[in-house]
Amino acid sequence: MQNDVIMAGFGGQGILLIGKMLAYAGMREGKEVSWLPSYGPEMRGGTANCTVVISDRPVGSPVIRSPRAVVAMNLPSLDKFEPDVRPGGLLLYNSSLIDRRPARQDVTVIEVPANEIANSLGNPRGANMVALGAYLGATEAVSIDGVVEVVRETFAAKPGVIEVNITALRRGHEIGAAHTVGAGEA
C-alpha cells in the first residue's frame, strides 16, 4: 500500500515543514518513506512544494509525476498540480486563498478554509497544520496521534505554540475525515 502526496504553496506557508512531519511520523510507524523538496522545473514561479511517499515496501521513485494526492495552499499551486492528480485521487485546496473551484471531476475534491480556521483559533500561522490534518483525516496515511507526537517534538523549543498547532491539526482532521479516501496499491 502506498500514499504519495505533493504539497504546494507559497514559500513561508510551512509546506516543506508539514511534509517533513508527515514523513517523519510515517517512519516512526515503521513505514518506508521519502521526502523530496521542490527540485527541478517545478521550482519555478515562487512556489514551494515537496513530494512525500509513504509505503509498506521500499520506496521506488521519489519523483512522482501523478500523485495520489495534492495539497494546494495557493492558486498557482492549484493551477500547476491540479492536472497531475491521479484519477480517483484526492485534491485538497485552501479555499481561504483560492477563489476558484477545481475543475477536475474524476478526483475527490476537499475544500479547506485553512487560513480562516487558523485565524479563528488565534493561530494565523497554523494554516499549514489545518491542511496537514485534513490530509490525514481523508487518507489516514499515518495516524494523527503519531503526527501529534511529532508536533510536540518539532516545537519543543517553543512550547507556547504546541497546543494551538495540535488544535489546528485536529480541526483539519475533522474536515478531512468527512471525505475518507483509500490509499492505492504501491
Add this chain to the structure above:
Amino acid sequence: MAKKLMKGSEAIGEAAVQAGCHLFFGYPITPQNEIPEYMSMRLPQVGGTFVQAESEVAASNMLYGAAGSGERVMTSSSSPGVSLMAEAISYLAGAELPVVIVNIMRAGPGLGGILPSQGDYFQATKGMAHGDFRLLVLAPWSVQEAADLVQDAFDLADYYRNPVLVLGDGLIGQMMEPVEFREGRLPIKPLEAKTWAATGNDGSKPRSVINSLFLDPEALERHNVHLKEKYDRMVRDEVRFQSYGLDRDYDVLIVAYGTVARVCSTAIDELAASGVHVGMVRPVTLFPFPYQAVREAAARASSVLVVELSTGQMIEDVRLALANSKPIHFLNRMGGMLVSPDAVVDKIRAMADGRSTEVVHA
C-alpha cells in the same frame, strides 16, 4: 541506533563523521551546500575541523595535506567545482593519498544549471585529470545507501591508498529518507596503520615524503605499474552492482545507476503489475564497472535499455560489456529534466511494439 530521517546531504556528512572523518575542507557550490553546512555544525561537536577554503582548488589541496598527515578527510562539491579539483585529484592519486570526494552532479557543461544530472560519468570514470590514474567511483541510489557508501569509501580509500569518489545527483542530496547508522561498524577491509604518513621524523621509521614527482623515468614507470596493479585489484575485488527483477524471465534489461535506477525500479514494478517483466542491473561501482554482470544479465534478454541523465555516457561501458551482442536502446533527459517512471514504461512498451529504434553503433 534508531532510524533518523535525513537529507542525503546530511546523511553523507554524518556518515563521514561516524567513519572517523574529523576534517572537512570545502567551498560552497549548489546543490551540495548542505554537506559543508552540516559539517561546519557537526565537526566541532566531535573535536573536528571544518575549513571553508578560498576555492575548490585550495580545498582539494588542503585535502592533500590532511591526508598526507594520515587523517581521514573529505570534501564535497558539484560538477564545476570538481573540475577545479581535478588537478589536485591527479596529485592525490599520484601520491597515493586516501581521501573521499563527493560529487553531487549538476547539469552542464559550463555553469549549466543546478538541477540533477549524470553528465560527469566520463569525468568520474575515465578522464578526471592528467596522467594515468583511476578513482573508485560509488553511485548510491538512496539516502541510506549514500550513507553506507560514504563509510565504505573511507575504508576503500585507506585500503587502496587512493581517492574514492561518491557520485550522486541533486536528488540524492536533497531527498529525505530514513537512515540507520550501524553502531560499532567494522571496516570492510583489513586496514593497516598509516606508517607512510608525514607526521614528523624521529628516526624510528624511514623519512616520509608525500610526493608524486618521479624524475627517473624508470622509477616513474615502476610507480605507474604499481598503480596499475592497484587498479587491477579494484577491478577484480570491488565490483558492486544490484540486480532487480532478474528472478523472472524478461525481454528487456535496463541498465541505470543512481536515482535514475530508482525511477526505473518503479517503472519495472508498474510493468510487472500488467504482466510485462523487465530486469535491471544497477551498477553501484561505476569504476570498476560491472561488465560481467551486465553481460550475463543481457544474455537472457533480447534487448537492453540504458537510462541516463546524460547524452549516453554510460552506453560506452554497456557496449563494452555486450560486445555488440544485443541491440541497445536509450532513454534520457538532460539539463536538469528528470526521467519519470511513466517515460520508462512508455519506452519499454515502444521497444515491445517496434516503435523504438536502437542506438546506432558507430
Add this chain to the structure above:
Amino acid sequence: MPETVFSRPEALRDVTTHYCPGCTHGTIHRLIAEVIDELGVRERTVGVAPVGCSVLAYNYFETDFHEASHGRAPAVATGIKRARPDLVVFSYQGDGDLASIGMAEIIHCANRGEKVTVVFVNNAIYGMTGGQMAPTTMPGQVATTCPLGRDVDHAGHPIRIAELLSTLRTPAFVARASVHTPLLAVNAKEMLRRAFSLQIEGRCFSLVEVLSTCPTNWGIPPAEATRWLEKTMLPYYPLGVFKTPESGSREPRPLDRGVR
C-alpha cells in the same frame, strides 16, 4: 684538539643539492635547518615543497615533507596543520609559485591565520622554467617573456608580497630579509627564528620573504648578481619587519587636497 667550528645542521641532509653556483637557496636552506635544530623541533617538523627551482627541497631537509602542486603549498600546509596541530609546518616557495599562480592560497592562508610558517624566496625571475618574467621581476629587467625588459605599462609593477600581506590584520609576523652578505644572513636567520617561534608558541601565520640571486637566469656572474640585487632590488624591496603580533591595523590618512 681541533675544534669543530662548522658542521652540517641535523635538519639538513648530507646530499648535494642541484642548485646552480651562486644561487642562495643553499644558504636559505641552511638557515632554516639551523633554526629548526636550535628550536629542537626537527622530529615534529613537516615541510611543504613547491613547484619551482626548490621543487626538490624535500631531498635536502631531514624532515618529513609534502611535495605540493604549483602554488598550492599554503593550502597543503593548512591541511597538515589542521589535521595535526602538534606539528611544526613550513612551506618553502618561490616567486612564481607564491606570488603568481598561488596568490589566492597565500593570501587566504595568511588571512585565516593558519599556524604555519612560509619562507618566500624572491629572485625576481622564474628559474625552473628558464628565466621568464615573474610577478616580482623588476621594471626594465630582461626575461625571456619580456625580452625588451619588464614594461610596467604592460605588465604592471612588481608585487611586494611582504607589504601586501602586512595589510592583513591577521598574520602574526611578516618580514623581508636578504642573505647576500654575512650580516644580512644573520638577520635573516633571526627573522626565521621569530617566524618559527611564533608558530611554536601557537601564534598564527608567519612569513619571511628572502631576496635571492639567480646568476644562471640573470646571466651574470654571482658577484655581479649580488651587486645587481643591492642596486636594483633592495631599493624596491626594503628589508625589515612589516608586521608583528603587536602592530595594529593601519589607519587611513586624510586626503591632502579636495573636499574635507
Add this chain to the structure above:
Amino acid sequence: MTRSRVTVLVGHFGSGKTEIALNLALDLAASGTPVTMADLDVVKPYFRTRSARQLLADAGVELLAPEGEHIHADLPIIVPQIRSRLRQSDRRLVIDVGGDDVGARVLGSLADVVPVAETECLLVLNFRRPSTPDADRAVAMVREIEAVGRLPVTGLVANTHLMDETTVEVILDGLRSALECGRRLGVPVVAVAADEAIADQVRRSTDRTVLELRRIVAPAFALPRRRSTGPLFVVN
C-alpha cells in the same frame, strides 16, 4: 679544429651544437687528448648530452652534467665543477651551451671564470633552420649571443643540413652563406660539417676542413634496430 684549451659551442636553437660538441669531444678523446665535456644546456632538458653519458664514459671523456635523477629534471642545473674546470685544468674542455641568446645567458653567469684568451667560441649555423634563413639574421644572432654570453664568437661551423634529406648542394649552399656571414663578422669558418655518409662527396667539392659527423643523438624512432625504452632521445 683549433688548439684552444676551451671550446664553447653556441648557436641557434636546433643548429646541431650538441651533435658537434659530442663528435668533437669523441674525436679528441680518440686522438688521445684528455677531454672534459660540459653540458650547460638549460633550455631543453629532453635533448641534452646527458643521454650520451655512457658513450662518453666508454670513450674516456669526463662529463660535467647533472647526476642521478637530476638528469631528467625540468630544472636549470649548472654543476659547480664547471667553474673550477674553467679556471684551471690540464684537460681540453668542450662546452655545449643551450640554444639562442636564452641558452647563452648561462655563459654570462660564468663570465668571471671563462679564460677568454684560451677559449674559442664556435657558432654552429644551419641556414635551413627558420631562425637563421640568411646571413643577415645569422649576424644578428651572433651579436645577441655575444651580448648575453659575454664571449666573442671566434669561428663559425657551417652545419646546414636537412637530416636524411641532406644533399651535397644543401651543404655547399649553407657553406656559402656561412662564408658571407663570416666575412661580415670578421671571423673564419673553421669547418663545414657533414654526415659520415656524405662527407667524402663534400670533401671533393671544397677545400675547407670537413668535420665528419657520426650521428649520435637521434630519436628512438629513427633507430629501427634499437628501439629504446628510455626517454625521448637516445644515443645510437
